Amino acid sequence: MRPDLSAMDTLPPSPGSTVAFEKTALDILIATLRQRGYTVVGPTVRDDAIVYDEIGGVTDLPIGYVDEQEAGTYRLRRWEKDTFFAYTVGPYAWKKFLYPPEERLWEVRRENGTLRFTEAPLPTEQYAFIGVRSCELAAIRIQDRIFTGGPYVDPRYQARRERLFILAVNCTRAGNTCFCASVGSGPQAEGPYDIALTELDEVFIAHVGSVLGGQILAEVPHRPATEEERAAAAERVQATARTMRRALDTTDLRDLLFNHQEHPHWEDVATRCLACTNCTLVCPTCFCFSVEDLTDLQGESAWRVRRWDSCFSQAFTYTAGRPARQSIASRYRQWLTHKLAGWVDQFGVLGCVGCGRCITWCPAQIDITEEVARLREQPPQTERSPS
Amino acid sequence: MMPTPPSPAAQPTGPTGNAWVPIPFTVVRRRREIPGTVTLWLAPPEGYPFAFRPGQFNMLYVFGVKEVPISISGDPGTPVPVAHTIRQVGMATQALVNLKPGDVVGVRGPFGSAWPLEHARGHDVVIVAGGIGLAPLRPAIYSLLRHRPQYGNVVLLYGARSPRELLYARELERWRGRFDMEVLVTVDRGDRTWHGHVGVVTTLFPQADVFFSPQNTIAFICGPEIMMRFTVRELLDRGVPPERIFVSLERNMHCGQGLCGHCQYGPFFICKDGPVFPYQKLATLFGIREI
Numbered sequence: 001m002r003p004d005l006s007a008m009d010t011l012p013p014s015p016g017s018t019v020a021f022e023k024t025a026l027d028i029l030i031a032t033l034r035q036r037g038y039t040v041v042g043p044t045v046r047d048d049a050i051v052y053d054e055i056g057g058v059t060d061l062p063i064g065y066v067d068e069q070e071a072g073t074y075r076l077r078r079w080e081k082d083t084f085f086a087y088t089v090g091p092y093a094w095k096k097f098l099y100p101p102e103e104r105l106w107e108v109r110r111e112n113g114t115l116r117f118t119e120a121p122l123p124t125e126q127y128a129f130i131g132v133r134s135c136e137l138a139a140i141r142i143q144d145r146i147f148t149g150g151p152y153v154d155p156r157y158q159a160r161r162e163r164l165f166i167l168a169v170n171c172t173r174a175g176n177t178c179f180c181a182s183v184g185s186g187p188q189a190e191g192p193y194d195i196a197l198t199e200l201d202e203v204f205i206a207h208v209g210s211v212l213g214g215q216i217l218a219e220v221p222h223r224p225a226t227e228e229e230r231a232a233a234a235e236r237v238q239a240t241a242r243t244m245r246r247a248l249d250t251t252d253l254r255d256l257l258f259n260h261q262e263h264p265h266w267e268d269v270a271t272r273c274l275a276c277t278n279c280t281l282v283c284p285t286c287f288c289f290s291v292e293d294l295t296d297l298q299g300e301s302a303w304r305v306r307r308w309d310s311c312f313s314q315a316f317t318y319t320a321g322r323p324a325r326q327s328i329a330s331r332y333r334q335w336l337t338h339k340l341a342g343w344v345d346q347f348g349v350l351g352c353v354g355c356g357r358c359i360t361w362c363p364a365q366i367d368i369t370e371e372v373a374r375l376r377e378q379p380p381q382t383e384r385s386p387s
Numbered sequence: 388m389m390p391t392p393p394s395p396a397a398q399p400t401g402p403t404g405n406a407w408v409p410i411p412f413t414v415v416r417r418r419r420e421i422p423g424t425v426t427l428w429l430a431p432p433e434g435y436p437f438a439f440r441p442g443q444f445n446m447l448y449v450f451g452v453k454e455v456p457i458s459i460s461g462d463p464g465t466p467v468p469v470a471h472t473i474r475q476v477g478m479a480t481q482a483l484v485n486l487k488p489g490d491v492v493g494v495r496g497p498f499g500s501a502w503p504l505e506h507a508r509g510h511d512v513v514i515v516a517g518g519i520g521l522a523p524l525r526p527a528i529y530s531l532l533r534h535r536p537q538y539g540n541v542v543l544l545y546g547a548r549s550p551r552e553l554l555y556a557r558e559l560e561r562w563r564g565r566f567d568m569e570v571l572v573t574v575d576r577g578d579r580t581w582h583g584h585v586g587v588v589t590t591l592f593p594q595a596d597v598f599f600s601p602q603n604t605i606a607f608i609c610g611p612e613i614m615m616r617f618t619v620r621e622l623l624d625r626g627v628p629p630e631r632i633f634v635s636l637e638r639n640m641h642c643g644q645g646l647c648g649h650c651q652y653g654p655f656f657i658c659k660d661g662p663v664f665p666y667q668k669l670a671t672l673f674g675i676r677e678i
């Protein structure tokens with residue numbers, strides 16, 4: 001059956017509905033977003049990896065590329081199909097846009113014998129993210145809780161987040177380091193998104209997630225998706241889950257970590273971990289930062305910046321003259337325990353969405369799923385779970 | 388049996404929402420307490436409301452240097468000008484102790500949980516402090532003394548490294564002179580002028596035992612981590628219930644708001660869930676090295 005794309009609905013598709021459009025028409029969708037003032041960001045190829053950067057249209061997308069990922073390995077290659085989204089996640093998560101690696105928070109001037117503090121202007125960027133995977137949506141939901149869900153709200157994250165447009169993509173191919181299915185964050189995208197696409201051979205199947213998503217889709221030649229197309233889309237996503245090779249067993253994970261705090265296994269990891277901080281930089285949920293206060297040469301004004309930081313750095317915990325976590329064993333333990341145990345207490349969810357980045361980008365090939373499996377094999381030495 | 392107290396963080400005092408931008412406070416008074424330690428009194432801009440609960444801290448920013456967490460050491464009954472007692476250990480604390488009246492600092496806060504004075508009513512109160520750890524406890528002492536009839540016996544055990552390093556010496560004398568408070572002081576190392584007790588603060592317990600009944604005691608502890616560990620052990624050994632032992636923890640802090648991650652201790656953010664914790668919450672973490 002040839003899809004008939006001329007039979008356009010006149011009303012914008014409403015949230016909850018599913019439509020089909022020809023793949024090249026994604027270009028119109030991107031153009032529509034740009035016309036509406038969005039900075040459109042999506043996957044593109046740079047330095048032999050897929051990164052998220054500003055894109056002008058579909059020609060900037062990595063069409064026909066797939067990635068091969070393994071612990072400590074990332075390779076990009078072309079394959080015989082003209083797929084738009086057959087690769088999985090690259091090294092950089094979307095957090096670099098919502099929560100940039102470095103930004104100014106305020107400035108202060110000496111004035112008439114006092115100090116005048118001025119908050120840095122709130123960001124005005126209006127981003128549209130193209131191709132957000134379900135694990136990454138889960139990560140955005142988590143960072144929403146961190147930065148906007150507590151008594152203290154980060155106004156800069158909030159300003160960017162409120163204006164964000166999300167075009168999600170359901171994964172139709174699992175990467176070798178992916179394990180979203182086992183931690184309940186994929187491969188089927190859950191909200192919040194404006195549109196979620198599933199790529200079929202000829203068309204995109206688009207699920208409308210918001211009124212705005214429907215309005216944008218109204219500008220793109222489309223028609224209702226057929227029953228068969230919807231079934232085919234669902235089957236592709238299910239197949240992705242079935243073929244996922246890695247898994248993280250989450251049974252009693254919090255207590256497993258807390259009950260193994262003094263286990264010798266951490267020393268074993270420490271012989272391999274270089275404390276390079278790669279894992280925390282690539283992780284889409286890691287949120288730690290440091291602030292630094294800088295001064296101009298005249299000493300008249302100063303400003304505060306915050307920068308991503310990592311629990312793997314020794315300076316991170318300087319207290320009373322020495323680092324609270326001196327050994328690499330204690331720092332790896334902190335990272336894993338925070339992700340998989342403390343996070344649950346703090347934010348009500350796991351801190352890991354199974355994107356696999358920390359596995360792929362670890363120069364020592366340390367694998368979070370493997371380390372948890374090793375811990376499971378070993379009896380706890382104490383009952384340590386804080387209640 | 389007392390019910391388990393709710394998390395002290397349940398009743399916040401201080402900013403919420405966007406708490407990033409400091410407020411300029413002016414140094415109105417400075418007193419050198421002991422070598423290297425100074426108390427500053429900071430006045431907020433006119434009309435700026437400032438109140439705090441004993442045990443809370445502010446983030447203090449010195450122009451061009453950096454920002455550090457410092458406990459509030461004054462009387463919550465007269466919250467402004469706000470008092471901070473600062474021991475010089477590095478760059479920021481050195482800049483702070485060198486400030487003069489008229490200088491201006493950036494203040495964010497107050498942040499954190501408080502000593503649970505509301506749960507102390509009707510109990511003997513044992514306060515154990517080491518070194519500069521007396522500073523965050525002093526507001527609690529002021530509160531206890533202001534509402535003295537509400538509490539049982541009040542006992543302060545204080546230890547410093549040497550007689551020269553005893554903080555608030557004149558106030559200690561005044562408190563010692565009261566009939567409704569016991570003050571026991573020790574130093575790690577004495578000198579020729581010192582006729583008092585010598586030894587770490589836990590060696591005061593045999594003397595202190597007659598002044599409190601463990602089953603009916605609430606304890607507040609602040610000092611170096613090792614001192615707090617040994618003190619908790621002494622109190623538990625005597626039968627003070629773990630849910631009525633409170634400690635104040637210290638970690639590197641960059642935000643005070645549970646956002647930067649620096650101050651984590653097990654599942655807790657010390658800045659937001661602490662710094663004051665019931666020992667019961669920490670029991671499984673307290674002895675772990677490099678937690």
Ligand SMILES: Cc1cc2nc3c(=O)[nH]c(=O)nc-3n(C[C@H](O)[C@H](O)[C@H](O)COP(=O)(O)OP(=O)(O)OC[C@H]3O[C@@H](n4cnc5c(N)ncnc54)[C@H](O)[C@@H]3O)c2cc1C
Pocket residue numbers: 315318319320321322444455456457458459472473474475476477478479480481519522523636637638639640662
């Ligand atoms: C909740 C809370 C309340 C507090 N209340 C008080 C209080 O009431 N009064 C008070 O005096 N303090 C208090 N502190 C402690 C105070 O915050 C620290 O002393 C202060 O942050 C130190 O900052 P600094 O810049 O002066 O020292 P830093 O420059 O940070 O140095 C502190 C010490 O660490 C060493 N150091 C720092 N960086 C390094 C490095 N890279 N390598 C090796 N060594 C290093 C320094 O030599 C020095 O001995 C509190 C802390 C917390 C968390």
Ligand code: SF4
Pocket residue numbers: 272273274275276277278279280312358361362363364365366
């Ligand atoms: S686990 Fe790997 S990526 Fe993370 S700090 Fe250690 S060596 Fe680096």
Ligand code: SF4
Pocket residue numbers: 279282283284285286339351352353354355356357358359368
């Ligand atoms: S911990 Fe690793 S697998 Fe989990 S979300 Fe972070 S980078 Fe992805």
Ligand code: FES
Pocket residue numbers: 639640641642643644645646647648649650651656657658659
């Ligand atoms: S100081 Fe930033 S999280 Fe506690």
